[in-house]
Amino acid sequence: MAIQAEVLQIATAWIGTPYRHQASTLGIGCDCLGLVRGIWRGLYGTEPEAVPAYQPDWAERSGEERLMAAAARHFLTLSGFAEAIPGDLVLFRFRPGLAAKHAGILTRRSAAQGPPDAFIHAYEQGAVTCSALVPAWRARIAGLYRFPERI
Template identity: 65%
Template sequence: MVVLAESWIGTPYRHQGATKHVGCDCIGLIRGIWRELYGNEPEAVPAYAPDWAERSGEDRLTDAALRLFGKALPFAEARPGDLLLFRWRPDCAAKHAGILVAPTYFIHAYEQVAVTRSALVPSWKRRIAAVHRFPGTRID
């Protein structure tokens, strides 16, 4: 999972994109990784505005993660390759996603930058809303 996520580094940021080396946003990064793992699109994604999570009043990213990945895990159980969801404030919907690549680093599509590896500094860590493991990658 980490090698797969790292292969997306440098992909330009493109709102609603989901194509390696061409362009993606944070949701597109997760969709693209899903396609590489499982061979198909996880589910149809309706068009969304850059501020979609704040406009809708729904927590659509969290709802989709629960449908596709199952129950969230405690952060203490997170391991490299897990999906991280972030919310900017406790009263807001989750609006950002990335892949944990080490205890203190994650990969995500960063607006106006590209897919990049970032330090999981306290300002990111406190915004983690959920941790999910890709289906079929659980160690029981």
């Protein structure tokens, strides 16, 4: 099974998991980073690095591109959306000038082949869900990454 298919299988299992800041436990709670951490553990057995405690407004307070830097350390960086396929990691920046602070997994709303048109993410004050990748979300894309193949 290709790594992207495994990513999608694991991510789909997380749908419905309640939103919990800093959590990363399937069915119990997670935030968007916790979802990505859980998928990584499902693929590779352990997390790539320890995640320090963080406040909900960490990106606004520090301005540092911590999420993008971590993604660049552990994922393969894609050059643009034309290269993206379902199963890839997408990072979002909510406002220009602020650090990227939201993450999701690209997917499709139907089984048909084609470019991603939706993403699975942990929705604050909600749960892990699949949302349409509407123009407002596309405009906020800050980075695209691919999970590395197992060696």
